[in-house]
Amino acid sequence: MRKKIAAGNWKMNKTFEEGQILLSEVVNMVKDEIVNPNVQVVLCVPFPYLSTFGKLIDTPKVSLGAQNCYPKASGAYTGEVSVPMLQSVGVGHIIIGHSERRQYFNESDAFVAEKVNAILEAGLTPIFCCGETLDQRNEGIHFDFVKGQLTNSLFHLSADDLKKVVIAYEPIWAIGTGVTASNDQAQEMHKVLRDHLASKYGAEVAEEISILYGGSVNGANAQELFACPDVDGGLVGGASLKSREFVNIAKSF
Numbered sequence: 001m002r003k004k005i006a007a008g009n010w011k012m013n014k015t016f017e018e019g020q021i022l023l024s025e026v027v028n029m030v031k032d033e034i035v036n037p038n039v040q041v042v043l044c045v046p047f048p049y050l051s052t053f054g055k056l057i058d059t060p061k062v063s064l065g066a067q068n069c070y071p072k073a074s075g076a077y078t079g080e081v082s083v084p085m086l087q088s089v090g091v092g093h094i095i096i097g098h099s100e101r102r103q104y105f106n107e108s109d110a111f112v113a114e115k116v117n118a119i120l121e122a123g124l125t126p127i128f129c130c131g132e133t134l135d136q137r138n139e140g141i142h143f144d145f146v147k148g149q150l151t152n153s154l155f156h157l158s159a160d161d162l163k164k165v166v167i168a169y170e171p172i173w174a175i176g177t178g179v180t181a182s183n184d185q186a187q188e189m190h191k192v193l194r195d196h197l198a199s200k201y202g203a204e205v206a207e208e209i210s211i212l213y214g215g216s217v218n219g220a221n222a223q224e225l226f227a228c229p230d231v232d233g234g235l236v237g238g239a240s241l242k243s244r245e246f247v248n249i250a251k252s253f
C-alpha cells in the first residue's frame with residue numbers, strides 16, 4: 001500500500017525558538033494521536049535548525065525534512081548545502097523543484113534531475129514538486145506541462161529508483177492564495193500523472209508512488225482532498241506553521 005504522507009514545508013518562516021516550540025508540539029501530538037502506521041509526517045524546516053531539531057524528533061512517525069539541496073557532494077560551492085551534509089544531521093526527506101525555487105532561482109528541470117540523483121544516491125527520499133501556472137491551465141496545456149516536468153526530471157530513473165520518489169503536485173495558482181484546487185481538479189491531475197508514470201514504468205510501479213497535493217491545504221479541506229483515490233497526502237505550507245491545524249491535517253486520512 002502506498003504511504004500516506006503529511007509533509008509540512010515551513011518555507012522561510014519561524015525563528016529558531018519559535019520553530020523549536022512548533023516542532024515539539026507537532027512531534028508530541030503525532031506521538032499521541034496518530035495511530036495509523038501507514039501515515040508518515042515530514043517536517044521540512046529551515047537549514048540552520050536541522051541539526052538541533054533532528055535531536056528533538058524521537059519517533060519514526062516524524063521524519064526530518066529539508067527544503068532544498070545542492071547536487072554536488074562537496075567542494076567549492078559557497079553557500080550551498082549538499083545531500084551528504086543533510087544526511088549527516090538526520091534528514092530523511094528533501095523537497096526539490098518547488099515552484100518558488102523554479103521561479104525565483106531559475107531552477108530548471110535538468111538541475112532538479114541532478115538533485116534527484118544526488119538524493120537517491122544517498123538513500124534519502126526526494127519530494128519532487130511539479131505544477132502549472134494559472135495561465136497554463138487557462139490555455140489548457142496544464143496536463144502536458146506537468147507531465148513534461150516529470151519526464152524531464154524523473155524518467156531517466158530506473159523503476160527501482162522511481163519507486164523511492166515522492167511526487168507533490170502543487171498548482172502554482174493554489175500556493176499561498178487560499179484558493180485550493182477542487183477535489184476533482186486534484187484527482188484529475190493526480191490520475192493523469194499516475195497514468196503518465198504507468199506509461200513508462202508500468203501500472204504496478206505507478207501504483208506504488210505517493211503523489212501529494214499542495215496548495216492551500218488546511219484543516220478544513222484536507223479530509224476531502226485525501227479521500228480522492230490518487231491523492232496520497234499533502235505538502236502543506238501556511239497551515240504547517242500551526243501545530244494543531246497541521247496535526248489535524250495529518251489525521252485526515
Ligand SMILES: O=C(CO)COP(=O)(O)O
Nearest residue numbers: 009175176215216237238
Ligand atoms: O507551497 C506549498 C507547500 O510546498 C503550499 O503552500 P500553502 O499551503 O501555503 O499554499
